[in-house]
Amino acid sequence: MPVFDLAEQPLRALNAALHASGGDNGRFEVLNPRGAHSVAVGVEHPCEIEVMGPVGYYCGGMNEAGEITVRGSAGPGLAENMMGGRVVVEGDASQYAGATGHGGLLVIRGSAASRCGISLKGLDIVVGGSIGHMSAFMAQSGRMVVLGDAGEALGDSIYEARIYVRGTVKSLGTDCIEKPMRDEHRAEVADLLEAAGIAADPADFRRYGSARKLYHFDVDHADAY
Amino acid sequence: MDRTPRTHPRKSASFDDYTLSEIRRAAATGIYDIRGGGAKRAVPHFDDLLFLGASVSRYPLEGYRERCATDVVLGDRFASKPIHLKIPITIAGMSFGSLSGQAKEALGRGASAAGTSTTTGDGGMTEEERGHSDLLVYQYLPSRYGMNPRDLRRADAIEIVIGQGAKPGGGGMLLGQKISPRVAGMRDLPEGIDQRSACRHPDWTGPDDLEIKIGELREITDWRTPIYVKVGGSRPYYDVALAVKSGADVVVLDGMQGGTAATQEVFIEHVGLPTLACIRPAVQALQDLGMHRKVQLVVSGGIRNGADVAKALALGADAVSIGTAALVALGDNDPRWADDYADLGTVPGAYDDWHEGRDPAGITTQDPALAARLDPAAAGRRLANYLKVMTLEAQTIARACGKSRLSNLEPEDLCALTLEAAAMARVPLAGTDWIPGRGGF
Numbered sequence: 001m002p003v004f005d006l007a008e009q010p011l012r013a014l015n016a017a018l019h020a021s022g023g024d025n026g027r028f029e030v031l032n033p034r035g036a037h038s039v040a041v042g043v044e045h046p047c048e049i050e051v052m053g054p055v056g057y058y059c060g061g062m063n064e065a066g067e068i069t070v071r072g073s074a075g076p077g078l079a080e081n082m083m084g085g086r087v088v089v090e091g092d093a094s095q096y097a098g099a100t101g102h103g104g105l106l107v108i109r110g111s112a113a114s115r116c117g118i119s120l121k122g123l124d125i126v127v128g129g130s131i132g133h134m135s136a137f138m139a140q141s142g143r144m145v146v147l148g149d150a151g152e153a154l155g156d157s158i159y160e161a162r163i164y165v166r167g168t169v170k171s172l173g174t175d176c177i178e179k180p181m182r183d184e185h186r187a188e189v190a191d192l193l194e195a196a197g198i199a200a201d202p203a204d205f206r207r208y209g210s211a212r213k214l215y216h217f218d219v220d221h222a223d224a225y
Numbered sequence: 226m227d228r229t230p231r232t233h234p235r236k237s238a239s240f241d242d243y244t245l246s247e248i249r250r251a252a253a254t255g256i257y258d259i260r261g262g263g264a265k266r267a268v269p270h271f272d273d274l275l276f277l278g279a280s281v282s283r284y285p286l287e288g289y290r291e292r293c294a295t296d297v298v299l300g301d302r303f304a305s306k307p308i309h310l311k312i313p314i315t316i317a318g319m320s321f322g323s324l325s326g327q328a329k330e331a332l333g334r335g336a337s338a339a340g341t342s343t344t345t346g347d348g349g350m351t352e353e354e355r356g357h358s359d360l361l362v363y364q365y366l367p368s369r370y371g372m373n374p375r376d377l378r379r380a381d382a383i384e385i386v387i388g389q390g391a392k393p394g395g396g397g398m399l400l401g402q403k404i405s406p407r408v409a410g411m412r413d414l415p416e417g418i419d420q421r422s423a424c425r426h427p428d429w430t431g432p433d434d435l436e437i438k439i440g441e442l443r444e445i446t447d448w449r450t451p452i453y454v455k456v457g458g459s460r461p462y463y464d465v466a467l468a469v470k471s472g473a474d475v476v477v478l479d480g481m482q483g484g485t486a487a488t489q490e491v492f493i494e495h496v497g498l499p500t501l502a503c504i505r506p507a508v509q510a511l512q513d514l515g516m517h518r519k520v521q522l523v524v525s526g527g528i529r530n531g532a533d534v535a536k537a538l539a540l541g542a543d544a545v546s547i548g549t550a551a552l553v554a555l556g557d558n559d560p561r562w563a564d565d566y567a568d569l570g571t572v573p574g575a576y577d578d579w580h581e582g583r584d585p586a587g588i589t590t591q592d593p594a595l596a597a598r599l600d601p602a603a604a605g606r607r608l609a610n611y612l613k614v615m616t617l618e619a620q621t622i623a624r625a626c627g628k629s630r631l632s633n634l635e636p637e638d639l640c641a642l643t644l645e646a647a648a649m650a651r652v653p654l655a656g657t658d659w660i661p662g663r664g665g666f
Contacts, residue, residue, distance in 0.1 A: 015444045037437050042374050042445030057434070058441040062374040077428035077441075081372055096428040100369040102413070118427040119369060121413040138423060140413045160415060215418040216401060217256060 007032035021047050060087040079106045098125045107196040117144050120161050126196035145192045163208040175214045179207045258490040261579030263391045263482040268499035271536045273646030278625045286624040293620040294630040299521045300451020300474035311340025312616045317548035318364045320346025322408040323486030325596035326353045328588040333357030335608025347397040349411045350376040368422035370412040384453040390483035390526045393457030393497045397422030398487045402582040405591040435471040458498035462506040469520050480526030484549040487580035500526035502649040508541030531618020539634035554611040555604040556586045
């Protein structure tokens with residue numbers, strides 16, 4: 001298994017090796033990340049990457065097929081614009097985790113800071129702890145499952161993404177409303193929890209989504225902007 | 226009958242016909258006016274500058290015999306594969322969604338035939354434009370619509386869009402009439418909604434973050450691809466300095482005459498700086514950092530002919546970019562569609578309701594029947610012709626100034642016709658050696 005020690009080797013060598021891995025389902029270990037930015041970004045082919053420590057900005061950014069595990073916490077923009085594969089963070093994640101993600105699964109076992117899932121475009125996010133304010137802002141599609149609490153203005157200006165929260169929601173953002181949990185939603189939560197390897201009862205979650213009142217310009221809604 | 230002399234009916238300069246019509250429109254609808262294009266108001270511009278030409282102390286080059294080079298390299302600061310353009314005129318970012326697929330293809334065809342680049346927009350990369358563009362710049366916008374690493378890797382350059390001249394501080398807008406199934410699919414949005422893009426990037430804030438973001442994009446593309454930063458004309462000295470500090474290879478600076486697909490009229494006309502006012506502060510920032518000609522400056526907003534190109538380059542730009550003019554070359558606002566424009570309540574030359582998707586010329590539309598009016602091959606040919614004419618015009622002026630390269634043009638070749646232009650362009654008022662703001666005045 002190739003081992004990259006970022007205390008000794010440049011980041012560029014790591015990412016170049018990951019890009020050149022050629023879909024051989026290889027395994028990579030990254031030592032001493034020490035908060036480095038852009039660790040394992042743009043991973044195009046299936047491979048497993050284990051990062052042994054905390055990372056800085058944009059770890060797993062634009063991941064397409066990698067299975068990335070961070071044995072530590074992650075800085076801002078974790079797995080931003082992720083397209084597929086899986087990114088798992090054992091600690092906490094800073095702001096904008098999963099921003100604009102298009103596909104795959106992002107698991108944060110700890111908590112995520114503000115703007116988790118901002119402009120979400122199809123990615124699924126499961127957060128073991130809580131999420132900060134303005135999470136799922138303008139979230140277009142995809143799903144978020146939060147076992148803890150959500151901060152202020154959850155789902156502000158949300159489109160068609162679905163949000164499930166087990167704990168409390170401090171406040172809902174503009175055009176975001178609570179919606180009834182039906183069987184298909186409980187099944188969806190159960191599937192996502194299983195995929196994330198987290199045990200919880202889907203019946204404990206509440207669902208939030210778009211009221212769809214801001215989809216068209218309407219002067220009567222001007223006060224909402 | 227009262228024969229007392231009466232004054233001639235006089236309309237107010239402040240409340241002119243347009244203003245009155247806008248008040249009536251606002252009163253009737255309760256919502257601001259939305260339109261495409263750039264600022265229509267008169268602002269100091271390149272027309273207020275003149276070249277001095279050769280004289281006893283300056284030798285001209287022979288117009289038809291001596292070479293005047295036009296090529297330019299963009300992005301050689303950090304990228305291992307910089308862009309080499311045959312002409313210093315590029316096609317600005319315009320989205321599929323705001324434009325039809327045929328229009329995007331035509332832009333690619335025209336730019337490629339002329340040896341220059343074209344640019345995607347707020348909607349992702351289409352096969353039409355990638356397939357027909359030898360050099361394609363992929364915009365990285367706050368919305369990240371259609372953003373994906375596959376297209377990032379097949380882009381010839383990446384342009385991080387922070388703002389545009391028509392609306393510095395504003396996000397994109399595409400109204401429901403143009404959110405067709407294909408456009409909706411590319412943007413992950415429901416069909417037919419009024420789409421309002423974010424104005425801030427979702428995963429970074431400020432120049433320190435931008436530096437890290439640029440680093441990420443370089444890592445994803447293995448440091449091959451040039452990275453541009455595009456800003457609207459706002460605080461050009463500081464914006465350019467911060468873009469350079471953040472690691473940009475190229476800075477694109479768009480003045481308020483630069484067009485947009487759709488935004489509020491009040492935004493277009495009342496926010497931002499004229500292009501002429503942007504260039505010298507931007508160049509000053511590059512010079513102060515010792516980065517002029519190392520980080521290239523691309524200027525856009527109201528470029529119409531070879532004289533504008535030459536003037537922008539003389540003031541210190543490395544290249545220019547055109548959007549509105551390119552659309553006109555394709556056929557936008559063409560008098561041949563006068564009857565159709567009349568049906569829309571306008572006239573050729575004034576049509577700017579691009580957001581409604583009913584463009585008679587078939588350019589700013591997603592309506593298949595209208596879009597079919599534009600032949601991409603013929604429109605591309607017109608654009609290529611236009612680009613070549615602009616280049617020939619700029620060469621004509623440069624040779625008259627004794628320059629063997631367009632990029633050798635310099636402020637010393639210019640004078641200004643107005644005080645305002647002299648102050649903004651930092652060149653002397655014609656017939657004087659006075660540059661307002663210099664020398665204690």
